[in-house]
Amino acid sequence: MPMYNKLTAFKVLVGGAITGNIRNFWRQLSAFGKVSHLILVSLVFLAVFSPYLTLYPHNVSSGPPLAPPGGKHLLGTDELGVDLWSMICYGARVSLMVGLFTSLLAGLGGGMAGVIAAYRGGWLDRTLMRIADIMIILPDLPVMIVLAAFFGPSLRNIIIVLALFSWSIPARLIRSQALALKEQPYIKMAAHFGGSTAYLLFKHFLPELFPLLLVSMIRLAGMAIVTEASLSFLGLGDPTSRSWGLVINHAMNFRGIYFTPFWKWWLLYPWLFLTLLVSSLALLGRELEKIADPRMMKS
């Protein structure tokens, strides 16, 4: 396989993703898509630059407990006097990390499983798809609770288990697309001309399948973030991580918080940020599905 072909494929992949047609892409988004895109970008900004955006530590007390927003503490403090804005900023790191790593693991692993299943066929295909079916039927939250209880809820464990439970979605998608692709005349032609497996995969399959995989990874990220937040909300998340779900959990454990004014910041802000993140990821995923899947263009 000539080196330059691989390089071109790579350029198409990476160059396209980074530089190509950002303006065109932006134009294709609806108003809601644009808003959610902006929200996501600013949340990533919060997460990356949280040390520079916060004045107080996110894990130790830095003021009076339960101070309302305003004054020294932008969003107030919690029961122990920890600055809420710092917790929100550092919590964004946890959520985004869980989303990113889970979708990378599950997306790449699932995508690979899908391509291999479609390309090889036979018993390998059958076995992989049956496992994927089983993974789909199992109720994931109870499984996560059980696994967290047995193996300890570290962030790494949560990511691994989440990836184990969500790879089947991209795997099925990629497999069905790759099956259709395999029957395309130009691919058959390339194979008849002696294109090797690696050549076919990198030159033809990957460029076609990558955008779809990327879109489904956005969905996976959203699901992973929700599940992590749910686990933390139940008190089963990583106790050292200080995620938004955990802040909500602490607030809920404060007796009678609904009858005090404290929920107006302690509960409201983590809730707000979580909702913003989850719904903008979902909205953006929906938009990208429409753009990436040509069958959607008909309506």
Added chain:
Amino acid sequence: MIFSFRPLANLEFVDMSVKKSWPRAIEYLLTFLVIITLNFSLPRLMPGDPFLHLSGEAGEIVEAYTEEQRRYFLEYYGLDRPLLEQYWNYLGELARGNLGFSYYYKEPVVNLIARRLPWTLLLVTSATLFSLLFGVLLGSFSAWRRGRWQDRFLYLFMVVFGEIPAFLIGLVLLIFLAAGLGLFPLAGAMTHFARYASFWEKLKDILHHAVLPVLTLTLARTGGIYLLVRNSLGTVLTRDFMCTARAKGLAEFRIRYRHALRNALLPLVTRIALQMGTMVGGAVLAENVFAYPGLGRLMRDAVFVRDYPLLQGIFLVLAMGVMGANLCVDLLYRRLDPRTKTVNVGDMKNWQDSAAEDR
């Protein structure tokens, strides 16, 4: 140009070749075995020795077991036998309905679960029914008014709302409807120590407590069903037989419900089954938001008191419930749609399924 690539011809998302060699029954049996095996192997895979856990909390003076005691306990719990024999015994106990004994509640796990299960069932079934009802009503309303402002408004609302996870919705309801306005109770399934004059009063109390959890789950689930109905009805409405029905001069009601909606509802059946897992997960969360005494609440409590047999029992029951629902739907689907001899529920829940909603 990453987001505009060449359309693929012949998009076949469900290929039928795999299914023929794998009957559905075997697949369910397999899933069943996976769940049981997972349940069996988890405590054995857990880091550490089980008798370390028995011997005390961290920080306490730990009374170490002597080798003799350890061997006694291993024998007592049957842990000294070969793994295969343990597995076999485990299966036998399960078949007899023995899920073990709860450390914390000092009661057989089965009894505990039996007491809590009705509450979870109440939540899950009524939320499924309500979300179906609202989803179908709103979805068909939207499909018939496609493109007008009612449709566009509903669509936007549902897309945004459908993505917010159940427990976040539940928190809002709890704060505003229960705590703020005092319309509904904050926690529990019945008023404590209440004496009811009649059966109806008791029923009223139970329903009053169930409103918020059910509403939470319904709100979280309606969006998906709405989108599915809207789109599948949208495609049905463009079919030729709709034109025929109109040409025959049938009443509008008949066209809409007998001809259109009936055909559009088929994909919904599979959807409900696939949502069962998510629904159960949502119920676990909703029960914890509203301190509702169902299995989800019990599950969380079991985690905190480290009651592993109870935890595993609940997990088994929930997983079996979800699988049972899937099996029922599989059978039902074959009755409903004579065109399909076998339909693979798993195949419907891929990414395309959610994507196809937008068509």
